[in-house]
Amino acid sequence: MKILLTGQSGQIGNELAQSLRGLGEIVSFSRQQMDLSDLDQVRDTIRATRPDLIVNPAAYTAVVKAENEPELAMRINGEAPGVIAEEAQRLGAPVVHYSTDYVFDGTQDVPYDETVQTHPINVYGKSKCAGEEAIARHCEAYWILRTSWVYSVSGGNFLKTVIRLAQEQEKFTIVGDQFGAPTWSKTISDVTRRLLVNQQTTSGTQIDLDHLRRTSGIYNLTAAGETSWHGYASFIVERLQALHVPVKVSGASVITPVPSSTYPVPPHRPPNSRLSGAKLASTFGVTMPQWQTDVANCLDEIIREYNLADGRKLA
Numbered sequence: 001m002k003i004l005l006t007g008q009s010g011q012i013g014n015e016l017a018q019s020l021r022g023l024g025e026i027v028s029f030s031r032q033q034m035d036l037s038d039l040d041q042v043r044d045t046i047r048a049t050r051p052d053l054i055v056n057p058a059a060y061t062a063v064v065k066a067e068n069e070p071e072l073a074m075r076i077n078g079e080a081p082g083v084i085a086e087e088a089q090r091l092g093a094p095v096v097h098y099s100t101d102y103v104f105d106g107t108q109d110v111p112y113d114e115t116v117q118t119h120p121i122n123v124y125g126k127s128k129c130a131g132e133e134a135i136a137r138h139c140e141a142y143w144i145l146r147t148s149w150v151y152s153v154s155g156g157n158f159l160k161t162v163i164r165l166a167q168e169q170e171k172f173t174i175v176g177d178q179f180g181a182p183t184w185s186k187t188i189s190d191v192t193r194r195l196l197v198n199q200q201t202t203s204g205t206q207i208d209l210d211h212l213r214r215t216s217g218i219y220n221l222t223a224a225g226e227t228s229w230h231g232y233a234s235f236i237v238e239r240l241q242a243l244h245v246p247v248k249v250s251g252a253s254v255i256t257p258v259p260s261s262t263y264p265v266p267p268h269r270p271p272n273s274r275l276s277g278a279k280l281a282s283t284f285g286v287t288m289p290q291w292q293t294d295v296a297n298c299l300d301e302i303i304r305e306y307n308l309a310d311g312r313k314l315a
């Protein structure tokens with residue numbers, strides 16, 4: 001089983017490289033080796049590699065920057081997945097692709113399930129939406145796994161930004177009117193492995209491609225529960241304080257919730273980013289952990305990894 005993996009330096013790709021170990025020969029391509037903005041290179045690399053399965057967590061994820069580079073974001077997130085899907089189809093290889101809550105406008109009151117029509121409101125969301133459509137159009141066997149608010153020990157993310165703010169400032173404000181579920185890249189990759197081996201536990205070591213073919217489609221894959229960015233930031237600061245990690249903020253109440261309309265940086269983001277986990281549970285029997293459980297566990301790892309309890313600053 002040859003698995004072509006993209007984006008290994010990213011939050012999800014980095015964890016996938018570990019989670020997928022033992023399931024086959026992992027052929028990992030960095031941006032330098034297979035640049036998703038170079039569609040010919042993508043095609044040639046897949047043809048030369050002839051994988052049995054393609055796992056594609058690589059993407060243009062800089063939401064703010066994307067507003068000024070719409071063509072590049074569209075090529076990487078919208079067009080490259082189409083080329084990947086075309087080549088996968090030629091080889092008979094299924095595709096595992098990752099997508100986002102930002103394919104929606106977030107105006108719906110309840111969590112989004114996989115049947116709701118997409119309606120992105122920013123460049124990143126539009127490009128990811130195009131990628132979803134390209135995958136579904138060009139290959140028969142795929143999982144598009146939609147996740148949200150991803151964080152990890154490595155890589156840049158909101159969790160680590162909040163730790164830095166807590167270490168450097170006595171008080172700060174965080175947007176309080178956007179709701180979703182922070183999701184740990186480690187959980188995303190562990191669940192991906194579980195789905196691939198078609199077992200409720202992670203003990204299997206054989207990928208079941210026919211199972212993937214039978215269950216081809218879009219699945220939401222986010223932590224259980226919901227919060228706002230402000231609720232998420234407050235939880236992080238409370239944990240840091242409870243664990244006696246030195247911080248400048250003196251209490252969670254010093255983080256003030258503010259409306260997104262006051263946040264100075266475009267673009268608009270969806271107010272409701274909540275994705276229903278019902279289809280994932282009913283199809284695969286997978287129940288996702290509560291977001292608080294995973295954030296607490298990841299925070300423990302970050303504190304250890306960066307010696308934050310000793311008063312070190314997060315680099």
Ligand SMILES: NC(=O)C1=CN([C@@H]2O[C@H](COP(=O)(O)OP(=O)(O)OC[C@H]3O[C@@H](n4cnc5c(N)ncnc54)[C@H](OP(=O)(O)O)[C@@H]3O)[C@@H](O)[C@H]2O)C=CC1
Nearest residue numbers: 007009010011012031035036058059061098100147149150
């Ligand atoms: N981060 C989040 O909050 C969320 C992410 N997602 C989706 O999950 C997936 C993984 O996200 P995440 O791990 O957080 O992303 P990261 O930003 O952490 O990693 C992105 C990866 O893509 C690679 N990459 C970027 N541009 C190119 C390119 N032109 N050619 C090849 N590789 C490239 C990066 O390589 P390099 O290191 O060289 O830049 C990096 O390995 C993406 O599809 C994203 O849209 C979904 C919901 C939320």
Ligand SMILES: Cc1cn([C@H]2C[C@H](O)[C@@H](COP(=O)(O)OP(=O)(O)O[C@H]3O[C@@H](C)C(=O)[C@@H](O)[C@H]3O)O2)c(=O)[nH]c1=O
Nearest residue numbers: 061063100101102148149150158161173174175229269
């Ligand atoms: C850093 C920061 C953010 N915010 C707000 C802005 C925004 O509404 C929210 C989150 O900020 P971020 O910059 O992390 O948001 P953003 O980069 O838009 O996060 C998104 O990334 C892409 C890749 C996804 O797919 C989404 O699921 C989501 O995780 O918090 C503050 O209020 N204060 C701050 O200091």
Ligand SMILES: [Mg+2]
Nearest residue numbers: 061062063064
């Ligand atoms: Mg961001």
